[in-house]
Amino acid sequence: MRHLRLLAAVLFTLVLAHGLLAAEKLIEPAHVDSGLAWYDVSTIGVEGRGWLDTKAYYDRLPARAEGVVREPVWDLSRNSAGLCVRFATDAPSIAVSWDGGGGLQHMPATGRSGVDLFVMRDGQWRFTRVGRPEEGWTVKELFSGRSQEKREYLMYLPLYNTVSKVEIGVPESSKLWRLPRPAGKPIVFYGTSITQGGCASRPGNVHTAILGRQLEREVINLGFSGNGLMEPEMAEFISELDPAVLLIDCIPNVGEKVGGLTGPFMEIYRKKRPDTPVLLVENVKPSAAKANALLREAWQKLVADGDDKVFLLENTLDVWLGGDATVDGTHPTDLGFWLMAKWMRGPIGVLLK
Numbered sequence: 001m002r003h004l005r006l007l008a009a010v011l012f013t014l015v016l017a018h019g020l021l022a023a024e025k026l027i028e029p030a031h032v033d034s035g036l037a038w039y040d041v042s043t044i045g046v047e048g049r050g051w052l053d054t055k056a057y058y059d060r061l062p063a064r065a066e067g068v069v070r071e072p073v074w075d076l077s078r079n080s081a082g083l084c085v086r087f088a089t090d091a092p093s094i095a096v097s098w099d100g101g102g103g104l105q106h107m108p109a110t111g112r113s114g115v116d117l118f119v120m121r122d123g124q125w126r127f128t129r130v131g132r133p134e135e136g137w138t139v140k141e142l143f144s145g146r147s148q149e150k151r152e153y154l155m156y157l158p159l160y161n162t163v164s165k166v167e168i169g170v171p172e173s174s175k176l177w178r179l180p181r182p183a184g185k186p187i188v189f190y191g192t193s194i195t196q197g198g199c200a201s202r203p204g205n206v207h208t209a210i211l212g213r214q215l216e217r218e219v220i221n222l223g224f225s226g227n228g229l230m231e232p233e234m235a236e237f238i239s240e241l242d243p244a245v246l247l248i249d250c251i252p253n254v255g256e257k258v259g260g261l262t263g264p265f266m267e268i269y270r271k272k273r274p275d276t277p278v279l280l281v282e283n284v285k286p287s288a289a290k291a292n293a294l295l296r297e298a299w300q301k302l303v304a305d306g307d308d309k310v311f312l313l314e315n316t317l318d319v320w321l322g323g324d325a326t327v328d329g330t331h332p333t334d335l336g337f338w339l340m341a342k343w344m345r346g347p348i349g350v351l352l353k
Helices: 002-017 071-077 109-113 207-215 232-238 251-272 286-304 334-352
Strands: 031-033 036-040 084-089 094-098 115-121 124-131 138-143 151-156 166-171 176-178 187-191 219-223 245-249 278-281 310-313
Touching (some): 084 166, 094 115, 124 138, 207 219, 207 334, 232 251, 245 251, 245 334, 251 286, 278 334, 286 310, 310 334
Parallel strands (some): 187 219, 187 245, 245 278, 278 310
Antiparallel strands (some): 031 036, 036 166, 094 138, 094 166, 115 124, 115 151
16 A cells, blocks of 8 residues: 555655646636626736746846845746646637736837737647737736637737736636646746847747747746846845756857856856756857857866766858847847747757757
């Protein structure tokens, strides 16, 4: 009997680790207003939260990080970059209400502050509507007039907003279900404003989100605009997560300092995560050639010292197409993010196997 209980516990742990217990669930609305049933997204549950002990639900770092990480990092961690909600509904129309504003001023407001809705069609996530933000609180009907049949949806939250509340509204006669998360451990990205999503036109167009859809994995976006500095405090916090793979993409912020920062960062990280695959990312700009070379040297030293789970993603193509795939020579357009996802997908896919 003892062996059976042990076997059951092991099986339960394995099933839980692969996300198979997060079954589809019918959700009750938070309130009804003018014929619409409104569902609090925090009740449905979002993907992309690395920690549950956050100060506010849509924060990206735990509450205990306040006062430990630098203030700009803490402030940016309160942006909802990378967070998304997966649900199904038979509603012929969907509305969304949310709050927030601000972000990069050379970035479309729909990317900074909008919400981005995808629908599952023919086995693939397809863009369906974007919620264009207004000043302050925004209430938008994303679409109406569709047939009343059950469909699966994936909605991304703003990349450069701090949101306090998000609600999904459907006709009172319709139902809404929580969908299970993708199986397997998440992918964690740590980096700069590019990782955070500057300057995607919509939240679902950043490369991290594209890869999440293509690889059917939860993604945790730890991009911090101007502040992906490979600091010891961030190494400590990131090592608390247990991902399938960690990508470190900080050259746009640290430049040639990357050579001296990589070793100490990895030393801290490996104390808790000795077996997690880590992918060090070279920068795609031609001007980053020296920084890339220094990163390569740091990677070679890590390997020589016995780390067989650290890998290098080399800049093997001109992702920026001579600048045509950027807004300002640095921050990608949607085309640039699509090219980045294409560049990263193969190496990440190999590490997921």
